[in-house]
Amino acid sequence: MIKTVISAIAALLCTYSIATAQTRLVSKPIATLDRPWAMAVLPQGGFLVTEKAGRLVHISDAGEVHTIAGAPRVTDYGQVGLHDVALAPDFKASGDVYLTWVDGTDGGALHLGQGRLDLNAMQLVDFRVIWRANSAGGRGHPGAMIAFGPDRHLYLTSGDRQLGSPAQVLDDSRGKILRLKPDGTPATGNPFPSAPEVWTLGHRNPYGLTFDSTGKLWSHEMGPRGGDELNLIAAGENYGWPLVSEGRKYSGLNIPDHDTQPQFTAPLAEWTPIIAPAGMIYYDGAAFPEWQGSLMLGGLASEALIRVEIGETSAREIERWNMGRRIRDLATDAQGQIYVLEDGDEARLLHLSRGQ
Template sequence: MFRFLTIFALCLLPFAALAQTLSTSQGALRIERMADGFRTPWALAFLPDGSFLVTERAGALWRVAPGGAKSKVSGVPKVQSQNQGGLLDVLVPRDFAQSRELFLSYAMRQGAGSGTAVARAVLSADGTRLTGVKTIFEMAKGSSGGRHFGSRIVEARDGTLFITLGDRADRPSAQDLSRHNGSIVRIRRDGAVPSDNPFVGVAGAQPEIWSYGHRNPQGAALDLQGRLWVHEHGARGGDEVNRIRAGRNYGWPVISYGTHYSGAKIGEGTRKQGMEQPAFYWDPSIAPSGMTFYSGKLWPQWRGHIFVGSLKFDYISRLSGSNLNERERIEGPQTGRVRDIREAPDGTLWFISEDEGAVFRLSPMQ
């Protein structure tokens, strides 16, 4: 009997090893569960001491210590947790070691409606609480309903902040410069408007707006040259990846490569003078979320490639090329509803699986 059990256990070893790897174009990568037990996790960010932060949409911010111990961070601003809204992105700026500042994006109650807001706070030395919490931005004219908050935050190389804002399911507002809906905004860390924003001084325009005509951008990142890119949800088809340029109109809802969920045509077609074309689009929609440009630190062949999570089809999309295209789908039991994906300081790739309520790490096989 002992001999039988030993042989059976040995036969199981390949399956155990397989369960801890993901197959990719760079060979089998080791996958490790770094933390779990989260309820609808939305974003993650790394701290210099080796710990990391995870947001939950219902309003909790967690710190996970290098050893894996989880602790809830107190002092998070009150959020409007409704459908797609709640506590969303978290940004650890480059000077965190000196400033200990964090930035959080979230859905904020605005009268009878709600809108995307950003708060600045200081994380205590022991990592247990936020102090000095201050809302530095909130979108104008809050909308009813709980959809399309956008909400990624990116620190530009000059220290300004880009924030993605969804159209709040109010389609025409994405073409209205008097509103923030459906735009990328750019602000300073204190919430002030940079003087070189493209619509500063334009009558009736919100001066924070950097670009407009977006539907619901849930991924944003700088490429290796420091240029801003975003991806956004289309309706039925037409999820887009766009390189963002100041003052440009990205077309929603006038042009789109998708259709309404009813199958009806959107706007005027796929092209219009004065409106930008996407660098790439998915059809059918994959419901993209999270985005990172890879440095090439551990896998040089992936240098400059884009990694995006799919909420709908449960995989990680890898895109590359001068004519941007999806080159690979990385998928396995752990990639259910990939909400966020980030490169860690050591070059490993981390992602959130919303289905698993967990954070995973991809690294080379030893």
């Protein structure tokens, strides 16, 4: 009842301001959703949004919400359910959409699927599984984030599922970033002949994945007790989890830092206390020219929007906005407009604009 009243008040207010020393933002609600996880901006306008319980929805620019039929059946428990949604690089011609999810009927493996979006019928046509993790199980952390590279291959994060050790087992899909062809098969030229889908290993829970304008791949992942990481991803590198971390075990016991074992690739930025990063975009739009060349991160525990300035081999937080809600995902459109997706029940899709 209290949450309903609070949401009603927020809807009446329509907009609210977020202050920072350098930039003032105004946030305008577009639609309200049930535990949304990820979104994609459609080139013709509107959005596709996944909800963790298994619903894929289309949201018009005016905020009308419609269910898209044909999404896969998922298992919604703990940290798993329906996760990312991504458009194929040739979406305007093909209409192809990619989804990630966990299905407990086959042991709880992470899945990747592809289908064609028919907005007239509001359905995914010919949707099918094109990749499945080769090891199932674990209590959480599916990763499940998709990014298409300049090479037009599909990069996919696969979390360690809170198990730790699979991240260092090369032929186990968990704890990896994978490089696949658009049909879900291993891409040619990957660095490990014995594990042909693997691009990098030693990851915990990578919940953000994006390319910058120079073609470099960036990923962030949640640390255990402290030690959230932002990593520059390079083929064949081992990022060390669970053998090294900038955080500690949940019990408080120590984990060696990256600098104690330099054979593992260290993060370029880390956060202790945690921000619990979720969602990430590279920004090069016109709406906020002063942000061009930055990474924009959502924060769950930190309830924040975070701007990170990146260089060739450097990264540092520059600005942080208190959003007052857990932020699950971010997206930008061709005009450089920024959209933010809140986390949880009665979560909102927001449009950010510059305040006065």
